[in-house]
Amino acid sequence: DQQVKQNSPSLSVQEGxxxxxxxxxxxxxxxxxxxxxKYPAEGPTFLISISSIKDKNEDGRFTVFLNKSAKxxxxxxxxxxxxxxxxxxxxxxxxxxNQGGKLIFGQGTELSVxx
Amino acid sequence: KAGVTQxxxxxxxxxxxxxxxSCSPISGHRSVSWYQQTPGQGLQFLFExxxxxxxxxxxxxxxxxxxxxxxxxxxxxxxxxELGDSALYLCASSLLPSMNEELFFGxxxxxxxx
Numbered sequence: 001d002q003q004v005k006q007n008s009p010s011l012s013v014q015e016g017x018x019x020x021x022x023x024x025x026x027x028x029x030x031x032x033x034x035x036x037x038k039y040p041a042e043g044p045t046f047l048i049s050i051s052s053i054k055d056k057n058e059d060g061r062f063t064v065f066l067n068k069s070a071k072x073x074x075x076x077x078x079x080x081x082x083x084x085x086x087x088x089x090x091x092x093x094x095x096x097x098n099q100g101g102k103l104i105f106g107q108g109t110e111l112s113v114x115x
Numbered sequence: 116k117a118g119v120t121q122x123x124x125x126x127x128x129x130x131x132x133x134x135x136x137s138c139s140p141i142s143g144h145r146s147v148s149w150y151q152q153t154p155g156q157g158l159q160f161l162f163e164x165x166x167x168x169x170x171x172x173x174x175x176x177x178x179x180x181x182x183x184x185x186x187x188x189x190x191x192x193x194x195x196x197e198l199g200d201s202a203l204y205l206c207a208s209s210l211l212p213s214m215n216e217e218l219f220f221g222x223x224x225x226x227x228x229x
Contacts, residue, residue: 006157032215034216041222042222043119043207043219043221043223044158044205044220045220046216046217046218049215091158102148102160102163102171102173102213103160103215103218104160105157105158105159105160107156107157108157
């Protein structure tokens with residue numbers, strides 16, 4: 001039962017354009033969402049997060065949007081740079097006591113930014 | 116300061132064997148989590164330890180076990196290996212449990228089961 005889904009295994013974007021990575025979830029108890037970035041041969045690193053009380057969070061070139069009614073979130077990268085090429089994981093957590101705050105990850109989307 | 120260290124980086128085993136993976140968290144971090152990464156499945160939560168106690172467990176069979184020592188170092192063990200256990204096993208540490216924005220991952224142990 002995949003509670004967090006990233007339906008696009010890969011995405012290719014031209015340098016300077018916008019990258020949009022999507023994520024859907026099924027568990028309405030999730031109240032915190034995060035994006036992690038992973039380069040080959042390295043562990044994932046935290047990128048940006050959003051609480052369920054917000055619908056948008058911005059950090060430099062990265063913006064995460066949350067649509068609770070659709071149980072959907074997206075990560076926008078503007079402008080995309082070749083160094084952004086990596087695998088991006090969406091993750092969600094529920095309040096402690098409901099799956100205990102552990103992170104549930106999606107399958108990942110491999111972003112390739114072409115110069 | 117040093118990051119999360121996982122050993123070994125690569126491991127090849129045969130079906131039926133057992134394996135032990137090691138994780139040294141960032142100095143001062145007391146919470147350690149383990150994840151399994153496979154193509155198409157993403158990262159799946161195995162378990163979380165804090166102060167030598169298992170605080171949380173994912174949906175994996177009992178062949179997967181772990182422990183944490185008093186110095187916060189952690190090990191995970193997989194017994195009676197199956198082909199499907201081939202994966203990248205990632206360890207992550209944080210100061211306290213569920214500090215997900217402050218979760219630091221190691222580079223992982225790539226396990227191949229033949």
